[in-house]
Amino acid sequence: MKRIHDLRARCEASPARAVDEIRAFIATNSFPLFDGDTAIFFFWDERPFESVSLMNWVFGLESRQSFIPLGSTAAWYLPLELPHRARVEYKLELVRLGQRLWIRDPLNLHRAFDPFGSNSVVTMPGYAPPLWVSADAVTRPGSLVTLTVKSAVYGEGREVTVYRPSEYKPHKKYPLLICHDGRDYIRFANMIPVLDNLIQRHEVAPLLVAFTSGVDRNREYGANPKQPVFLVDELLPTMKAEYRILDGADNVGLMGASFGGVSSLYAAWARPGVFGKLLLQSGSFVHTDIGRHDRGPLFDPVVEFVNQLRSDPARIQARLFMSCGTFESLIWFNRSLRALLQDHGLDIRFVESQDGHNWIAWRDRLRDGLTSLFPGHLWMYYD
Amino acid sequence: MVGSLLLLGPQRPSQNLSEALGTVPGDGPVVLITAGWRHDEGEVESLQRVAGSSALHLPIYRWFDELMTSQPALANAWRLRQAKVLELKALHRLRLLPAIDALRQMMDRVSAGSEIARPQFQWSLDHLRELDQQLLDHAAVISRQHPEVLRPWEHPAVAAIHQRVAEAFAGSRAILVAGGHVAVLRNRLEFFGLRPLLHQAVARGTSVIAWSAGAMCLTDRIVLFYDDPPDGAGHPELLDRGFEMADSVVLLPHCRERLTLSDRRRVSLLATRFAPDACLGLENGAWLVRNGDRWLNRGPPGSAVWLWPDGDVRPLARPLEGPA
Incomplete structure (x- = not known):
């Protein structure tokens, strides 16, 4: 905070030079500033604003954090204490002449992208993007092919993108992982370079990944009986006709995030014994002990399913990896479900991160999930 | 030559x-x-x-x-021995991890200037090396306990x-x-x-x-x-x-x-x-x-x-x- 206090003192000592002082301050610092566990956000514009706020989706933190005016200048600042290694996505809300405007932080170039656009990102000391998320020149890339699954249950052809590891040979058998929200996992969670890197390092066994995407996504993935039919009776047979898949449910996995996690768990529950491995990220496992939920009608079938599952958890015949961010309200549902499933003897690895409900958080946990469910011969391979 | x-x-x-x-x-x-x-x-x-x-x-x-398909008796004997070796590795690891943790802590104490830690470090190191040697020795013992696969290349097949x-x-x-x-x-x-x-x-x-x-x-x-x-x-x-x-x-x-x-x-x-x-x-x-x-x-x-x-x-x- 010393830098902010010094700036304020300089501006107050010489109001005529305040703009120059602020410009120099912006030019000589990168933002946000950090002071221990506190991130200090800064905003300045020549136009006056009635208020500036940081809008966030951190569960447990007020979603609107108001900036503080820097004395009588047009600059604003906001000290915000955040956990070590935390990663927070946010936008700024500017109010001028009664009009609200949401923008990305103009002083912070770090961005995170998702299907809805992009946000600014602050990462606290201790967080670094994993080394295995980016493509490089040394790693041998796998290949992608597209096939169309004729779906009677959805009444149309559904395109599926199939990842084949670099070592792929048609005569060999591989495990299969089916991935919900496949397009988004590829686009926003870098899943292809992640697979390439982890397989080349022998951290993950070579495997096929079928990336599928919903059309009316939230309805199809929200514990919809049509989706297990699509996965088990349409997609899986198509994959088995095109590729050699290792025998046994233990070699067929299903994954997804948010509602994709719900759909994965629902399919494993509706069709037990088909999917032996589940990778569930920030699953929207909302449930109730009494009364109604408050999440809107989209969650009705989800809550009904999770409540049923809680009364018969042993019906799940799979090994699970679950992850969730501690900045999500879903953390409580995930922790609760994890405990319940573990109590019923299911093999679960559960990982929490200091992050929210977003694609980078899901990307960052892919190594944990994939190595947990499809481990490679890491210790043994020296090519 | x-x-x-x-x-x-x-x-x-x-x-x-x-x-x-x-x-x-x-x-x-x-x-x-x-x-x-x-x-x-x-x-x-x-x-x-x-x-x-x-x-x-x-x-x-x-x-x-x-051979593992065509020679079931040989295959069984080999797998039995390998299963014992795997069990040995798992048990060995239980002893190895605390030994390495102890050695690391001794190393830190020595680096911090503790005179007391010096011989403790050496003993911890000796212990770790002894564990390594025990693994090799025990694996050799297991091999000798399975004479039918001690020299498998002498098997007729x-x-x-x-x-x-x-x-x-x-x-x-x-x-x-x-x-x-x-x-x-x-x-x-x-x-x-x-x-x-x-x-x-x-x-x-x-x-x-x-x-x-x-x-x-x-x-x-x-x-x-x-x-x-x-x-x-x-x-x-x-x-x-x-x-x-x-x-x-x-x-x-x-x-x-x-x-x-x-x-x-x-x-x-x-x-x-x-x-x-x-x-x-x-x-x-x-x-x-x-x-x-x-x-x-x-x-x-x-x-x-x-x-x-x-x-x-x-x-x-x-x-x-x-x-x-």
């Missing part, structure tokens, strides 16, 4: 095998062993382009699989393959042993009795060129390592004894990727634990050759590095002088 032993680093992204092979005298055929590639053992086209069209590939991974390999080695100029899955490779070589055959071949003048896991198998002790595994602490552990053809070294292929070389404490612990053997990291381009009682790197500077007990990592570009 005794054949040469050439130990190479990983052959990706670029290979130096052809250059190494070019230094081997004679005009006999070249023998290829790629059992470490497991299911991909037979995909040797690129290797044959380097070794010459007359190169003879010995598919010992496939032969082993076939295996003897013919052993003989076939011996004949292939007899007229060869060089034997190439590729990397891959080090435990699979070592076990298959052991199963078919290639340890004595390799020794005999070198004594007769055949050169052996081995890289990565292949090179590890030829040393006295095979050390598995990965500092940052997705699960667990990543402590190095012994796989087994090697074939004792390349002595005084512990080989660490891909060490820059697999080891945190900037962590002096980890480097020091690894090098100290396996001293007086030299812990040598092999990167792409490394090419170790024996010169008297020393190893030289004929590869580019930095392609082979030497991990020192003081935590230093130094390029191996000149004759070894042996760690203190």
Whole structure:
């Protein structure tokens, strides 16, 4: 905070030079500033604003954090204490002449992208993007092919993108992982370079990944009986006709995030014994002990399913990896479900991160999930 | 004339095998062993382009699989022994982890200047080395407890393959042993009795060129390592004894990727634990050759590095002088 206090003192000592002082301050610092566990956000514009706020989706933190005016200048600042290694996505809300405007932080170039656009990102000391998320020149890339699954249950052809590891040979058998929200996992969670890197390092066994995407996504993935039919009776047979898949449910996995996690768990529950491995990220496992939920009608079938599952958890015949961010309200549902499933003897690895409900958080946990469910011969391979 | 032993680093992204092979005298055929590639053992086209069209590939991974199907009694005996070895490893790990943790703490105390910690550190180190030795000894005991697979190559069904390999080695100029899955490779070589055959071949003048896991198998002790595994602490552990053809070294292929070389404490612990053997990291381009009682790197500077007990990592570009 010393830098902010010094700036304020300089501006107050010489109001005529305040703009120059602020410009120099912006030019000589990168933002946000950090002071221990506190991130200090800064905003300045020549136009006056009635208020500036940081809008966030951190569960447990007020979603609107108001900036503080820097004395009588047009600059604003906001000290915000955040956990070590935390990663927070946010936008700024500017109010001028009664009009609200949401923008990305103009002083912070770090961005995170998702299907809805992009946000600014602050990462606290201790967080670094994993080394295995980016493509490089040394790693041998796998290949992608597209096939169309004729779906009677959805009444149309559904395109599926199939990842084949670099070592792929048609005569060999591989495990299969089916991935919900496949397009988004590829686009926003870098899943292809992640697979390439982890397989080349022998951290993950070579495997096929079928990336599928919903059309009316939230309805199809929200514990919809049509989706297990699509996965088990349409997609899986198509994959088995095109590729050699290792025998046994233990070699067929299903994954997804948010509602994709719900759909994965629902399919494993509706069709037990088909999917032996589940990778569930920030699953929207909302449930109730009494009364109604408050999440809107989209969650009705989800809550009904999770409540049923809680009364018969042993019906799940799979090994699970679950992850969730501690900045999500879903953390409580995930922790609760994890405990319940573990109590019923299911093999679960559960990982929490200091992050929210977003694609980078899901990307960052892919190594944990994939190595947990499809481990490679890491210790043994020296090519 | 005794054949040469050439130990190479990983052959990706670029290979130096052809250059190494070019230094081997004679005009006999070249023998290829790629059992470490497991299911991909037979995909040797690129290797044959380097070794010459007359190169003879010995598919010992496939032969082993076939024997495990056709000889159920032998297969059962082998699996029974392997199951015991796996149990031994799991139990050994329970003792190894606290020993390494204790040694690290002693190391920190010594670094902080504690005189009391000095002998404690030494005893902890001795204890760790004793554990390593116990693993090897106990594995040998388990092997002796299964005499039916102690020398499997004397089994009638295996003897013919052993003989076939011996004949292939007899007229060869060089034997190439590729990397891959080090435990699979070592076990298959052991199963078919290639340890004595390799020794005999070198004594007769055949050169052996081995890289990565292949090179590890030829040393006295095979050390598995990965500092940052997705699960667990990543402590190095012994796989087994090697074939004792390349002595005084512990080989660490891909060490820059697999080891945190900037962590002096980890480097020091690894090098100290396996001293007086030299812990040598092999990167792409490394090419170790024996010169008297020393190893030289004929590869580019930095392609082979030497991990020192003081935590230093130094390029191996000149004759070894042996760690203190």
